[in-house]
Amino acid sequence: MNDTKRGACLCGAITFEIAPPYRWFAHCHCSMCRKHHGGLYGTGVGVPRERFRWLTGHDQISHYRATGAFERPYCRRCGSVVPAESHDPEVMHVPAGLVEGDIGARPRTHIFVGSKASFENITDSLPQFQAYPPGLDLPVAAPAQTPPTSGSERVSGSCLCGTIAYEATSAPRRIVCCHCSLCRRSFGTAFASTTFVPRQSFRWTRGRDRIATYRMQQPHSYSSSFCGDCGSLVPGVSHEVRVALLPVGSIDTALAPLPLTHIFVASKAPWDEITDTWPQFDELPPPEQLDEMFG
Ligand SMILES: [Zn+2]
Ligand SMILES: [Zn+2]
Ligand SMILES: [Zn+2]
Known part of the structure; x- marks a missing residue:
């Protein structure tokens, strides 16, 4: 498989391989992804389980569960968010930033734009969904929305x-x-x-x-x-x-x-x-x- 790509956490302890076809490639703006990644949004790739392989460092993973639905694992040495099981037992959810080189695919959607950060403007033309894309019937926690405050001094x-x-x-x-x-x-x-x-x-x-x-x-x-x-x-x-x-x-x-x-x-x-x-x-x-x- 020469379309196989390698991924690693920041410290390099945890490594893995992925290969297409990818089930999704989405920017998620939900508050949990934003907090866990620390960024404006998280970007994840859905990799079929048989196309995903842990290489090293599986024992370095810490497990945190924010809600009943998903576990949010991370590297205990460096804090990088690492691949996780998704809502679909056949698909792993892989943080795209960990993958080296060209994934060979491009982001396709924005999800959970209903809970994006007040200070973020989405400027590309990818399809946007308020929560999950159509056809995914999963429970959604209500976003805590506060109106933007302009010129806040704190x-x-x-x-x-x-x-x-x-x-x-x-x-x-x-x-x-x-x-x-x-x-x-x-x-x-x-x-x-x-x-x-x-x-x-x-x-x-x-x-x-x-x-x-x-x-x-x-x-x-x-x-x-x-x-x-x-x-x-x-x-x-x-x-x-x-x-x-x-x-x-x-x-x-x-x-x-x-x-x-x-x-x-x-x-x-x-x-x-x-x-x-x-x-x-x-x-x-x-x-x-x-x-x-x-x-
Ligand atoms: Zn930098
Ligand atoms: Zn690490
Ligand atoms: Zn914490």
């Missing part, structure tokens, strides 16, 4: 299980979408979506002792902080930077839409098509724009 957020929460007294001003291969594996999606607030304005409100951190030294330094109880990405607050980095999926405040900046676009996944008109940079923006970006 922001609060939490992980999927609710153990960890934070707040900041200043508002995020921009979302940075990083398409690099490490961010794809960390978020399990096409790109990382992160916003930031001044570090002095940020504080944890609960669960700080439950934060797990994975640090990669080679070949690039990269770190990811996640909830040790559910695997959701949580803010990164380090002494080297003057900002707290908030994975946008963790945000509970109904913020008004924010401008985006796309970075490391030169290394984006082939299936990741940018359809908005916000600025794009092959790698990092030049230093003066970087300063402006972090305001």
